[in-house]
Amino acid sequence: MTVCCGVQVPAPDFDLALTLDSGQTFHWESLGKGFVGAIDQRAVYVVQRGDSLEIDGAPAKVVARYFSLDHPLAEICAALPNDPAMMAASVFCRGLRIMRQPKWECLATFITSSMKQVAHIRQISRTLRERFGTRRSLGNTHLYSYPLPEVLADLEESDLRHCALGYRAKNLLATARMIASEEMDLELLAKLPDDALRAALCALPGVGLKVANCVMLFAYERLRAFPIDVWVERVLREKYFPRRRKFRPGELQKFSAQYFGAHGGYAQQYLFHHARKTTPRRLSVRDR
DNA sequence: CTCCAGGGATGAT
DNA sequence: ATCATCCATGGA
Numbered sequence: 001m002t003v004c005c006g007v008q009v010p011a012p013d014f015d016l017a018l019t020l021d022s023g024q025t026f027h028w029e030s031l032g033k034g035f036v037g038a039i040d041q042r043a044v045y046v047v048q049r050g051d052s053l054e055i056d057g058a059p060a061k062v063v064a065r066y067f068s069l070d071h072p073l074a075e076i077c078a079a080l081p082n083d084p085a086m087m088a089a090s091v092f093c094r095g096l097r098i099m100r101q102p103k104w105e106c107l108a109t110f111i112t113s114s115m116k117q118v119a120h121i122r123q124i125s126r127t128l129r130e131r132f133g134t135r136r137s138l139g140n141t142h143l144y145s146y147p148l149p150e151v152l153a154d155l156e157e158s159d160l161r162h163c164a165l166g167y168r169a170k171n172l173l174a175t176a177r178m179i180a181s182e183e184m185d186l187e188l189l190a191k192l193p194d195d196a197l198r199a200a201l202c203a204l205p206g207v208g209l210k211v212a213n214c215v216m217l218f219a220y221e222r223l224r225a226f227p228i229d230v231w232v233e234r235v236l237r238e239k240y241f242p243r244r245r246k247f248r249p250g251e252l253q254k255f256s257a258q259y260f261g262a263h264g265g266y267a268q269q270y271l272f273h274h275a276r277k278t279t280p281r282r283l284s285v286r287d288r
Numbered sequence: 289c290t291c292c293a294g295g296g297a298t299g300a301t
Numbered sequence: 302a303t304c305a306t307c308c309a310t311g312g313a
Binding site: 227 | 292293294295296297
Binding site for chain 1: 302303307308309310311312313
């Protein structure tokens with residue numbers, strides 16, 4: 001490993017490894033004492049040394065923006081609800097920041113995330129990058145950028161199915177074609193208020209409420225967005241409504257928006273990551 | 289082997 | 302308006 005870093009980036013209240021392992025992005029890989037990954041089209045190497053990052057492959061400004069080092073994390077955490085579940089999660093996730101990811105890459109990876117474990121989302125991302133992305137080198141290591149919508153748009157559904165996408169192939173292809181044809185402009189959507197943005201994203205094939213909220217949170221800087229997946233729903237039910245059985249559709253969404261408020265996305269990400277990393281794997285039937 | 293995963297779209301009550 | 306079913310795949 002010969003990547004030598006010259007550039008230092010101040011990064012207080014930041015945990016690089018924790019952030020990269022929190023299920024926001026799915027392609028960074030451990031290398032030496034740091035991580036290699038792509039930031040848009042650039043191959044980047046990042047090492048954390050205490051309260052700063054040592055980086056190679058991209059300007060400090062690009063890296064700082066990607067990892068949202070400008071977010072006032074202390075203020076955000078201080079404003080989170082003061083209940084036991086939230087406190088336990090936020091202590092567990094100290095230094096975890098909500099990233100600013102490229103819009104298409106974020107949208108596409110979450111379209112492929114449906115009913116998939118994080119490990120397999122990573123595998124799908126890797127295969128798509130290696131087959132259809134652009135090779136980028138950094139020192140003696142290399143990686144592949146995420147394939148552009150124009151590239152995927154020219155493929156056949158079978159090409160994507162061969163990347164183990166299953167039924168998600170049709171949705172990814174259809175969405176890529178809408179963007180490549182300029183029927184949909186992801187950058188333009190950034191001007192919309194939350195509700196209109198969510199509605200626009202949900203109009204894309206393979207995008208429902210949960211995926212739309214992930215893209216809003218991880219790529220559109222909408223820190224109110226509160227994606228509810230199976231993990232978060234489990235936490236909400238068990239920790240916030242331990243006696244309830246039935247919920248109206250949207251009832252948990254409504255509660256979360258009201259209860260967690262302006263930084264709900266951070267609350268959600270902390271609850272998600274804490275639950276995913278501390279819930280023991282169910283014992284196999286044979287071992288019980 | 290079985291169970292489950294950062295769901296969404298569709299059609300039946 | 303809710304509920305059921307189907308959709309593919311592989312890690313644990």
